[in-house]
Amino acid sequence: MAYPYVSDREVRVVSKHFGDPLQRRIDTYVERGGYKALAKALEVGPEDVVDIVKSSGLRGRGGAGFPTGVKWSFMPKDTNRPHYLLCNADESEPGTFKDRELIRWDPHQLIEGCLIGAHAIRAQHVYIYCRGEFFETTQVLARALEDAYAKGYVGENILGSGHTIDVTVHAGAGAYICGEETGLMNSLEGRRGLPRIKPPFPAAVGAFGMPSTINNVETLCAIPHIVTHGGEWYRQWGTEKSPGTKLFCVSGHVNKPGNYELALGFPLSELIEDVCGGVRNGNALKAVIPGGSSVPIINAEEVSRCSLDYEGCVAVGTMLGCASVIVMDETADIVKQVRRMADFYAHESCGQCTPCREGTTWTAKILRRIEDGRGTEEDLDTLMQTTQNMVGTTICVLSDSVAAPVQSSIVKFRDEYLALIRRGERVGAA
């Protein structure tokens, strides 16, 4: 037993060395087989790497779950213009805390993944965009990178292959929206982090106007393992459509919160009961948000039917997102928590689109009114309507993300809203 908590139900691939400070050292990393996948990738060439990743069925771990190999194959094959690989380490979705851990426990795993990814898309420069708050995390990564440069794994003529790939760590400055891929590109270019209208897609016009691909930290961390062992090996875990392992960030009212790496398709109720030691104080489970704050909330009954893969979550009306499981017991105040999330989105909306800019603010205000006992039943209809107008009408999906928790909580926990409204009416009348 080491790293905060571990469970024997886990399959630790990318998180294998969590809790071991030695892993940060390049010597240890190499001793344990590190940078062999890079050598293999350089040898077999971009096309084969893309094929291996395609065959593994690996899906992007940043939230959308798009197949990584397919995404890489969208990149143009020419090399007349620079290509860029962008690693998304802007982790700021409430409930998510895996990328920071991946970087600070195993920085070389990420660097190796970035190099292989860059080679696969014929990029000579990788930018790792770390959220600005990650001072120490970024230091660990920068130091690891320094060592990798010194040993010839990064930079010119990597391992004598004739290939040049540079890696730069770039620190953001505090804005959730820079995690959105085109917002990240604008931010990297020294602009406000405003998402761009698509198309053009990044593979055509991305960072600095050049073809770019963007991948999440966890996605890239899985790459060296897949390249070493092959696609079939990765498919031994997970389901047909959601192969492999995934880090689950469990937070909230469980006895043992933390990061757990599990095969996709793992039953949510077992994650809470077996892996995380159950709900704290033996309380009853009220609700779970299985994929970070941007996905619909589910109630205890739905939890019992939910399996943790992309399709399994959709089947119970929610999404896997970035697998950030937020657990709420019977004492949780749903209205307050939904209002807190709405506040977050109102704060983080970049303000380009009217439905999002106005919608997030009004949603937060109305929820606050209800929480304070000044709401009416009509407000619930207004909320449903307002949030409905925010879906599919904007440049990026931050706007849609507000609708998910608000609408699902009003539908599933209407009683709690009504109780606040009724109590307010009684106090008001007295």
Next chain:
Amino acid sequence: MSDVPFKNPGWAGNTGEFDLSEDQVRGDDFVGERPKHGGHASGSATMPYMLAEKNPDAVLFEGEYKERFEKILTRYPDKQAALLPALSLAQELRGYVSPASMDRVAELLGLSPAYVRGVTTFYTMYNKRPVGRHLVQVCTNISCNLCGADDVLAAFLRYTDTELGETSEDGNFTVIEAECLAGCGFPTCVQINSRYFENVSPTEVPKIIEHLKAEGDS
């Protein structure tokens, strides 16, 4: 819970990062040097620190900071891309990003002052006005909130004797609310200058504050 929560309050294990000593982060035989004030070559010299010690009149940029600034420029295909790192550097040096700092950075990068203001004000981490020697950011987002973040925030306000967003009279502390800091499994997560404090409960707040006061510059 350990006796010295400010050393490593987190369940994330002892990474030693809170002390930032090479040995603890890297193991005993780490060789190599971290440039002073946290700049780091591979990070394109852009890894700023939020330092307790700040100099609002420092020149942008000279000496070691000039070197770091120039290093930044080499890492991007154009000058504009150096804007965020340059602003971070200015903040590390001066403690906040004043209009004068923005104008100077604009000049250095060949951008218009208005453009630089637009960018600076977009990002929350640039302090637009001076803050206390210790900027305390308490995450009150959902996961921390479920585990009592509001009480931790209240405790920080009480023990530093400040209002939300204001700086304490002795200039030591500014306490603000933060959005999710990506430490949700270790609630409540608090960032103080460059450091993360995890698993903070209200009872530990006085200890942390005493520690910071005693520690002086970090």
